[in-house]
Amino acid sequence: MSAAEGSSEAAPVMAAETVAPALEVRNAQKAFGAVQAVAGCSLTVPAGSVVGLVGPNGSGKSTFIEGVSGLQRFDAGEVLLHGRSIDHLEPYRRARLGLRRSFQVSRLWLKMGVAENLLAAAPLQGRDTLWRTYFARRSIREAEDRAKESARSILVKFGLWDLRNQPAGSLSGGQSRLLEFARIMISEGSVALLDEPLAGVNPVMAENVAGGIRELSSANISILLVEHDLGFIGDMCEKVYAMDRGRIVVSGTMDEVANTEFFARAYIGGAIGGEAPDER
Amino acid sequence: MFAFTVVALIYLCFELILVLGLNIQYGLTGILNLAYIIFYAIGAYIAGILTGPPSSIGLTHIGGYELPFYVGIAGAMGAAGVLAVVVGAFTLGRRLRASYLAVGTLVIAVVALQVVSQDLALFNGQLGLLDVPQPFGRGMSGNGFSGLYCVILICIVIALYVVCERLRRSPFGRMLRAIRDDEIATQVFGYAIFRMKLKAFVFGGVISGLAGCLTMFYIGSFSPAGWSVYEVIFALTCIFVGGAGNNLGVVVGTIIVEIVFVQLTSLVPTLQSNPELVQLVRAGAIGLVLILTLRFRPQGLIPERPEQMAPDGPALGALRIRPLSALSRPAGTSRREKQI
Amino acid sequence: MSGLEQAIGFGIITSAILGLSALAMTLQHSITRHANFAHGAFLTMAAYMMVALQPITSNLVVEAVIGIAASALLAVLLNVSVLQPFRKVTSNLTILLIVTFAVETIFENGVGIGFGLNFATVVVPTQVAHHVGPFLWTPLDEIILAVAAAAFISVFCVLKYTPFGRAQRAVADDVTLARVVGIRANRVITQTWLLVGALGGLAGVTLAMTTGTFNIQLGFNYLLVTFAAVIVGGLGRPFGALLGAAIIGIVTELTGYYVSSGYAQVGALVLLLLVLVTRPQGLLTSSAGELRG
Numbered sequence: 069m070s071a072a073e074g075s076s077e078a079a080p081v082m083a084a085e086t087v088a089p090a091l092e093v094r095n096a097q098k099a100f101g102a103v104q105a106v107a108g109c110s111l112t113v114p115a116g117s118v119v120g121l122v123g124p125n126g127s128g129k130s131t132f133i134e135g136v137s138g139l140q141r142f143d144a145g146e147v148l149l150h151g152r153s154i155d156h157l158e159p160y161r162r163a164r165l166g167l168r169r170s171f172q173v174s175r176l177w178l179k180m181g182v183a184e185n186l187l188a189a190a191p192l193q194g195r196d197t198l199w200r201t202y203f204a205r206r207s208i209r210e211a212e213d214r215a216k217e218s219a220r221s222i223l224v225k226f227g228l229w230d231l232r233n234q235p236a237g238s239l240s241g242g243q244s245r246l247l248e249f250a251r252i253m254i255s256e257g258s259v260a261l262l263d264e265p266l267a268g269v270n271p272v273m274a275e276n277v278a279g280g281i282r283e284l285s286s287a288n289i290s291i292l293l294v295e296h297d298l299g300f301i302g303d304m305c306e307k308v309y310a311m312d313r314g315r316i317v318v319s320g321t322m323d324e325v326a327n328t329e330f331f332a333r334a335y336i337g338g339a340i341g342g343e344a345p346d347e348r
Numbered sequence: 349m350f351a352f353t354v355v356a357l358i359y360l361c362f363e364l365i366l367v368l369g370l371n372i373q374y375g376l377t378g379i380l381n382l383a384y385i386i387f388y389a390i391g392a393y394i395a396g397i398l399t400g401p402p403s404s405i406g407l408t409h410i411g412g413y414e415l416p417f418y419v420g421i422a423g424a425m426g427a428a429g430v431l432a433v434v435v436g437a438f439t440l441g442r443r444l445r446a447s448y449l450a451v452g453t454l455v456i457a458v459v460a461l462q463v464v465s466q467d468l469a470l471f472n473g474q475l476g477l478l479d480v481p482q483p484f485g486r487g488m489s490g491n492g493f494s495g496l497y498c499v500i501l502i503c504i505v506i507a508l509y510v511v512c513e514r515l516r517r518s519p520f521g522r523m524l525r526a527i528r529d530d531e532i533a534t535q536v537f538g539y540a541i542f543r544m545k546l547k548a549f550v551f552g553g554v555i556s557g558l559a560g561c562l563t564m565f566y567i568g569s570f571s572p573a574g575w576s577v578y579e580v581i582f583a584l585t586c587i588f589v590g591g592a593g594n595n596l597g598v599v600v601g602t603i604i605v606e607i608v609f610v611q612l613t614s615l616v617p618t619l620q621s622n623p624e625l626v627q628l629v630r631a632g633a634i635g636l637v638l639i640l641t642l643r644f645r646p647q648g649l650i651p652e653r654p655e656q657m658a659p660d661g662p663a664l665g666a667l668r669i670r671p672l673s674a675l676s677r678p679a680g681t682s683r684r685e686k687q688i
Numbered sequence: 689m690s691g692l693e694q695a696i697g698f699g700i701i702t703s704a705i706l707g708l709s710a711l712a713m714t715l716q717h718s719i720t721r722h723a724n725f726a727h728g729a730f731l732t733m734a735a736y737m738m739v740a741l742q743p744i745t746s747n748l749v750v751e752a753v754i755g756i757a758a759s760a761l762l763a764v765l766l767n768v769s770v771l772q773p774f775r776k777v778t779s780n781l782t783i784l785l786i787v788t789f790a791v792e793t794i795f796e797n798g799v800g801i802g803f804g805l806n807f808a809t810v811v812v813p814t815q816v817a818h819h820v821g822p823f824l825w826t827p828l829d830e831i832i833l834a835v836a837a838a839a840f841i842s843v844f845c846v847l848k849y850t851p852f853g854r855a856q857r858a859v860a861d862d863v864t865l866a867r868v869v870g871i872r873a874n875r876v877i878t879q880t881w882l883l884v885g886a887l888g889g890l891a892g893v894t895l896a897m898t899t900g901t902f903n904i905q906l907g908f909n910y911l912l913v914t915f916a917a918v919i920v921g922g923l924g925r926p927f928g929a930l931l932g933a934a935i936i937g938i939v940t941e942l943t944g945y946y947v948s949s950g951y952a953q954v955g956a957l958v959l960l961l962l963v964l965v966t967r968p969q970g971l972l973t974s975s976a977g978e979l980r981g
Contacts, residue, residue: 137536138536139536158535159535159536160535160536160537160538160540160541163535163536163537163538164538167536168536168537169536171533175530175532175533176529176530176533177525177526177529177530177533177534178529178530179525179528179529179593179654180525180529180654180655181654181655181656182654183655183656183657184522184654184655187519187522187655188522188523188525188534188537189537192519192538197520198515198547200520201514201515201518201519201520201521202514208518208519211519212519216657220657233654233656233657234654235654251537255537255538
């Protein structure tokens with residue numbers, strides 16, 4: 069794949085398997101009044117991969133993520149989840165088809181405990197009805213036990229076990245991020261949009277966040293990772309898209325795009341539009 | 349003295365039922381429903397017109413079927429439920445910001461108050477319903493009836509507490525709390541939040557209707573003076589003083605607020621120039637308590653605690669707790685670590 | 689001179705007074721971002737100040753001015769003693785809303801303790817209505833109309849052309865940014881509250897003089913129609929407040945005329961409910977203006 073101007077290309081040619089890409093966006097557009105925040109963006113996240121999205125502040129990345137997750141609506145364009153069109157669906161319906169996300173500022177259920185946050189994110193298996201709460205108590209209890217088992221192992225996996233009974237509001241930035249990832253994992257999502265996971269995280273914890281993302285990936289969750297830190301993106305992602313002023317300007321593997329003019333211009337200090345990375 | 353205590357307990361029970369219902373809506377789900385009191389009112393009125401005598405001169409109202417009291421209870425709770433579905437569908441589905449929801453529910457309450465007060469044909473306007481019979485016929489003396497009613501009410505309150513506590517601890521209750529803490533995060537995990545909020549709203553509304561019906565059966569009359577927006581402020585104060593969200597907290601809060609305010613403010617002298625001084629002082633003091641609580645102890649006397657997860661469990665017996673630093677190793681080693 | 693035209697004539701006066709209250713609320717919302725359920729206190733304070741001063745002076749203007757000043761001070765006091773301390777400990781809008789409701793409860797009952805629950809009056813010289821075109825107005829009505837118009841024009845000019853107005857709009861937009869460019873935000877906020885209280889007080893005194901008798905619920909009852917005017921016209925826009933006031937004023941009088949006087953306010957409130965569910969951003973904001981969450 070060459071680093072070409074590809075703002076309205078369709079998905080690139082897939083490999084021999086006919087597995088639909090986990091996520092595919094075609095020509096998304098979103099305007100706010102006179103400002104065209106997203107001006108025809110297309111990208112593809114192949115199943116099982118980690119794809120990066122970089123771009124300076126104001127390039128439209130956040131609007132793009134909001135549109136894919138459904139909290140905003142694109143004016144035009146298509147969003148396909150596992151080959152299935154979701155652009156007319158409400159956020160919760162997209163989530164039921166497997167879409168997950170984390171937020172730039174972590175959105176946790178702050179008054180609830182860390183373990184409770186996981187349990188609340190565990191798949192429903194019919195536990196969500198008022199009727200069953202009173203009249204099918206045994207099946208609820210069994211489903212709860214299963215969810216608790218899952219929660220235990222996931223808490224350990226993300227290093228949150230010792231914090232399990234504390235309110236989620238007491239966690240640090242990095243711990244909050246890991247809890248977000250843990251929730252995504254227990255919820256059995258298949259595609260995760262991670263919006264600047266390093267934001268608000270102490271640089272010392274960056275490795276833990278990277279580890280958390282790798283855990284998600286090894287659980288077969290396809291990931292679209294939005295970040296400023298090019299080194300981080302390079303470590304984690306097989307493919308990178310760069311966005312500027314609402315369009316995708318280059319795409320390819322990190323090696324391919326690192327030599328383009330766009331990156332050379334912006335790569336002063338290793339980050340596009342964000343702070344320079346700390347010494348590591 | 350005994351009679352006084354019994355009556356005080358009866359009114360305490362009415363308030364406890366009201367507060368438990370509002371706690372489901374606000375404490376558990378985060379819905380500030382300033383129209384909460386209209387479900388109480390409809391419960392009382394429907395119970396009255398189902399069990400009470402037909403209209404007469406000077407006491408005009410719809411209904412008056414003189415049916416048995418259990419029909420009254422069922423009708424009251426059913427009517428409150430239907431009204432809650434209507435109001436909830438109207439106000440909860442719109443993604444209204446908090447300010448708008450509060451204004452909207454307040455407006456609904458005030459409009460309901462004005463319409464009921466003015467329309468004589470509906471529930472006899474400002475005077476309200478009178479002469480609604482007691483549930484157990486007229487065989488009992490005043491004190492005997494009060495005593496029996498008090499015992500029944502206490503049983504109802506205990507049963508209701510169990511029901512509400514079961515809801516709070518259930519997965520459904522956990523999801524309501526997630527909606528309360530962050531609605532957007534709950535949405536992106538696949539929950540149909542409107543449906544769940546509506547269920548919580550109706551649950552609380554039905555409980556409110558039950559309170560109204562029980563009040564009507566005890567007092568035998570009911571008018572707009574008995575339900576105003578101030579009642580919601582009073583209930584909210586009980587909730588915040590005790591601890592919003594958890595049922596034990598709100599019960600304790602209600603007991604404290606109700607007893608302190610009933611006892612202390614009845615010491616205020618009745619002045620010629622201002623006969624309603626007691627209720628004014630009471631209402632003003634409630635506002636003050638509410639502000640002070642929100643400022644200095646917003647979590648209440650019994651704060652909500654996170655559900656605790658016990659350390660033991662079959663899957664974890666042999667597992668070493670992994671330190672955070674272990675996450676920075678490449679993904680391939682993560683599964684091997686479990687056997688260490 | 690049909691009854692309908694007279695009703696519209698009354699509606700204009702109603703709208704003028706309501707416009708004052710709605711303008712006050714719009715200004716307040718622009719700096720607090722949450723609803724103020726204690727807004728009615730500014731009206732009640734001014735009205736009852738006039739009542740309290742009646743044994744001392746019979747000069748209505750003096751009474752009114754002192755009443756307005758009292759409301760302005762009350763507004764600043766509310767911000768300094770209640771809202772600011774709370775904003776330091778929470779950003780939860782629902783809690784702040786409940787706090788203002790608690791303040792309203794305390795204030796209303798406090799006034800009740802002082803003045804009793806009976807209806808109060810502000811004595812006004814007898815008025816003779818005369819025809820102004822199709823409308824039936826008294827000299828007092830005309831004065832109120834003139835004063836209200838003067839108030840609207842001056843507030844608009846202040847907001848648009850004076851340094852204070854520019855600073856106020858900057859603070860309303862983004863307080864932190866305003867401080868960064870050197871605006872003394874705290875001073876601007878205090879002055880805005882003075883203006884809010886003064887406008888509310890002006891609404892209160894005019895209301896007291898036109899309605900004859902009133903009780904401690906004067907302000908709270910007006911709170912809801914004020915919400916109606918502000919929401920229908922569009923939150924955050926001073927011109928919207930006036931437009932909303934005009935609409936609500938007319939609707940109120942028409943409902944009173946066609947249905948019955950007891951239901952006059954109900955008509956306005958039903959309109960508010962309809963707007964809330966169909967177009968909560970009001971008539972003047974574009975549909976892209978409303979954010980979720």
